[in-house]
Amino acid sequence: MALPSPVPDRYHRQRLLEDFGDARQERLAASHACTVGCGALGCAAADLLARAGVGRLTIVDRDLVEITNLQRQVLFDQRHADEGMPKAHAAGERIGEINSEVRAHPVLADFAPANAEAVLLEGPLGRPDVIVDGTDNFETRFLINDLAVKHGLPYVYAGAVSTHAMAMTVLPGETPCLRCLFAGPPPAGSQPTCDTAGVLGPVISMVSGIQATEALKLLVGRRDLVRRTLVEIDPWRNTHRELDLAGLRDPACPCCAGRRFEFLEHSAAEPVALCGQQAVQISPTPGAKIDLAALAGRLAAHGPFEATRYLVRGELAGERSASGGPIGLTIFPDGRAIVSGVTDPVRARTIYARYVGV
Numbered sequence: 001m002a003l004p005s006p007v008p009d010r011y012h013r014q015r016l017l018e019d020f021g022d023a024r025q026e027r028l029a030a031s032h033a034c035t036v037g038c039g040a041l042g043c044a045a046a047d048l049l050a051r052a053g054v055g056r057l058t059i060v061d062r063d064l065v066e067i068t069n070l071q072r073q074v075l076f077d078q079r080h081a082d083e084g085m086p087k088a089h090a091a092g093e094r095i096g097e098i099n100s101e102v103r104a105h106p107v108l109a110d111f112a113p114a115n116a117e118a119v120l121l122e123g124p125l126g127r128p129d130v131i132v133d134g135t136d137n138f139e140t141r142f143l144i145n146d147l148a149v150k151h152g153l154p155y156v157y158a159g160a161v162s163t164h165a166m167a168m169t170v171l172p173g174e175t176p177c178l179r180c181l182f183a184g185p186p187p188a189g190s191q192p193t194c195d196t197a198g199v200l201g202p203v204i205s206m207v208s209g210i211q212a213t214e215a216l217k218l219l220v221g222r223r224d225l226v227r228r229t230l231v232e233i234d235p236w237r238n239t240h241r242e243l244d245l246a247g248l249r250d251p252a253c254p255c256c257a258g259r260r261f262e263f264l265e266h267s268a269a270e271p272v273a274l275c276g277q278q279a280v281q282i283s284p285t286p287g288a289k290i291d292l293a294a295l296a297g298r299l300a301a302h303g304p305f306e307a308t309r310y311l312v313r314g315e316l317a318g319e320r321s322a323s324g325g326p327i328g329l330t331i332f333p334d335g336r337a338i339v340s341g342v343t344d345p346v347r348a349r350t351i352y353a354r355y356v357g358v
């Protein structure tokens with residue numbers, strides 16, 4: 001009689017590594033990473049962490065999958081774009097297919113001062129062991145930096161645009177935080193973005209590889225191996241620079257020295273024009289809970305509107321953009337909305353008040 005063959009171990013090749021014996025693999029399985037933003041960087045890092053065997057993964061993102069994302073956002077496919085699925089849910093679904101041992105928790109929300117602490121610390125998967133930066137803007141990065149320092153959570157920063165990328169790990173109380181190095185976000189519109197300057201797919205793989213590696217070091221308990229430099233790469237121009245962070249903690253840093261968390265305390269909530277898009281985002285109303293089916297029913301009188309599990313969207317027949325194009329409206333269950341075809345926040349707020357009425 002043939003003996004039953006042993007159950008193949010998914011992590012066999014990883015366990016062969018010096019720092020991934022059984023104990024550390026178990027430690028990884030008990031750990032929790034939170035990816036804030038699930039665009040190119042967030043997708044790639046979440047994919048690597050899920051395959052490596054992280055136990056819990058919270059994925060926060062405010063956007064829907066679009067066809068232009070597929071060139072570099074590796075968790076998404078054409079169906080997600082065709083259906084306009086929220087990125088957080090599409091990523092959660094895909095993570096489940098890659099590794100059913102991972103508990104993924106998608107959060108469809110704009111990570112903002114009003115909800116950031118609740119999203120990060122009070123979710124069903126508990127407090128994360130590391131925050132992975134998958135955002136595309138400095139405002140949110142400084143908000144994450146504030147949270148990381150305030151709550152003593154390691155934060156793996158990365159950013160990529162065009163053919164170059166940067167990465168740095170913030171160990172609160174130990175290494176410089178973002179505000180030790182950069183006074184604050186660059187003025188709006190002063191920096192190239194992926195929407196204006198494009199981005200090379202492979203540069204995402206490289207920098208998210210560094211990011212996931214840093215997160216894994218922390219999650220398996222090899223904090224001593226965490227990179228102590230700000231790394232800057234441009235694989236297209238063949239450049240690679242490392243800035244040694246030793247001695248760069250700023251004794252006058254408002255965040256990690258002064259413990260003033262200005263980005264977290266921002267009262268924000270003003271409508272904001274979305275970078276690179278003809279659209280304005282309206283922030284959620286605190287405590288709002290929209291009945292999507294009922295709202296779609298009311299909006300049907302104003303144009304073709306549909307409700308999905310995640311949102312209501314459609315076009316307003318009675319409104320026109322400045323150039324005569326259509327005005328679109330997408331509303332999420334927490335009251336957040338995207339008004340498209342508009343760049344003026346005041347007009348967007350008026351449209352929101354008129355049709356959503358919150």
Ligand SMILES: [Zn+2]
Nearest residue numbers: 177180253256
């Ligand atoms: Zn600092």
